[in-house]
Amino acid sequence: MSNFNLTEDQQDCLQELINVAMGQASDQLARYLDTFVYLKVPSIEQVSSQSLIGTLNPSDTTVAVVSQGFFGYEGIRGEALLIYQPKDSDKLADLLGYEPDELSVEEQIIDLSSILTTTFLNVFASQIENQMSYSAPRLLASHKGAISEHIEQQSYNWDLALKVKITYQVTDYSFNCDMVLLIPESAIVNITDVLDRILASF
Amino acid sequence: MSLESYCANIVDRINTGVLILDLDYNIVMWNRFLQVHSNKSTENVIDKSVFDVFPELPRRWFERKLSSVIELNTQSFCSWEQRHHLFELPHTRPITTDSVYMAQNCTFLPVLDDSKITNICLLIEDVTDVYHYQTKLNTVLEQLALSNRIDGLTQIFNRKHWEECLAKEFSRARRYDHGLALIMFDLDCFKLLNDTFGHQGGDKVLIKVASLVQTLLRACDIFGRYGGEEFAIILPETDLTGALDVAERxxxxxxxxxxxxxxxxxxASVSVGVAVINPADTRYEDLISNTDIALYKAKNAGRNKVFAINELDEFV
Amino acid sequence: MSSSILICDDSNLARKQVLRSLPDILSADVQLATNGQEALELLTSQNFDILFLDLTMPILDGLGVLQGIKENNTNIAVFVISADIQPEMQSKVLSLGAKAFLKKPVKKEVLIEQLQQHGFL
Known part of the structure; x- marks a missing residue:
């Protein structure tokens, strides 16, 4: 198991790219959803496969986790997990502009997840002159027990991953959810190559 | 052959529907897959509104979905697990599955010209197979989960599941300081009954007892077969008076x-033991032992009796 | 004309982006702060003409700095450079006294245009 600790400069560079992507994605979201999205400083850290469930920290009340894979040029790939708390799901249909009886709560959660993931990663990719494709989003589990089970039962073919956690807060709906991007070990070197290229341009 | 005609050739031969719309939801192009499955002629489709050609589409939902693709310039998805299908199309396994229409995974892609969106491309995949096997799997999993909880003879909860329920109810009662009562009862002289009428007679009595007692309980009460001829009932949020009332019935x-x-x-007759949760009880097993002691007392008192232990460990 | 400049951003990369975008005539007298609190401390001990200010920062964010400047009556031209480009945020920083709002990542021609507009070039 090798440590891939990012250098301070790489970490700073990634953080700034994420900040800018978050900003533009939130702006698009705010216009589309007609509300204000509050931004927090994202966290970037290294996780091991054993500690993944602990760092995702699904609370007793977590209702849903949605997964969506992403992949771009230069071997940039990973998986996005969207983690929801129960109070978040009440007003989703209203937020998305649907009538509540037009779609199930599950569909609302999947729809919103896809919007959050793709808007953010599209902007992120364009900053590093890349382009992302996505797999269809899937509901991994719809309550706490199931998500812990799902993750704990897996035996992974990776030891370490780069984890980026972004919290979305939508003020008018007192709604928030965590978007966790997990980049597996094999793709991290591809990310650091891109970061080094950007840093070298300064 | 040019690259363009290669592509056109492939688009017409893949087993995925391709439908291209303009931003007013009119159909600009479709491929052979859709033409064949919808059995409509191309001249009645091209330049027509997608809602006129496919009136089965949920219009408001579909428009909002497309608006997210247009405004956010990003792809969107629709899975058969949430919506079995969008387009009412026949599928390729009409004989060996029970699905009326083709189950579909749909992808909505923005089509860009010089980074400005000009069209929306829908990809429609036939996932009837996936739907069919997943539905079968879910049915089997449900049956399996049920048979893990149910006692085969009496069709009430088995001991393992019943004890899991008790553990949950016990910790809930502790946490919220709620009442909790337990009833355990045992068929009197069951061995003699078996000897007289045979095991089939004994089994019939067990089945009848289970179905009869079930009718006396509230929906929230949890009834299970504890052992051979021993049954147990969890009564959430119930005090001793309430529990004694049920036990006597x-x-x-x-x-x-x-x-x-x-x-x-x-x-037949039963001896019944009753106990309520006691401040000294730290584990749910303590509640079972107290109820068991009351049951033992009832048996020794001459059978067909109800005995209880109250909060102060006194017999009632 | 020479002006003294303070750049406040928690990101090293973002600070460099601003520095690189400054015209040579202004890049002689520049100091850096990595969060809002550092910036306010520098502003009380020294005089600056221009502050380039990020919004999303640890310890004290950009809105806090704008409020501090207002309370202390500090005479300084603030240009907010942020990734948080929602219209609501833009009008908020302008109402708190910022001269202009610039989108991240900052571009040289945009920065120069703004400096010209406010008489620093």
């Missing part, structure tokens, strides 16, 4: 019950 109903077996009439 159980005792009386079974004493009055008549089981017909091979032209003979079988009568």
């Amino acid at each position: 159980v005792r009386r109903s079974i004493a009055e019950m008549i089981v017909e077996f091979q032209d003979e009439i079988i009568h």
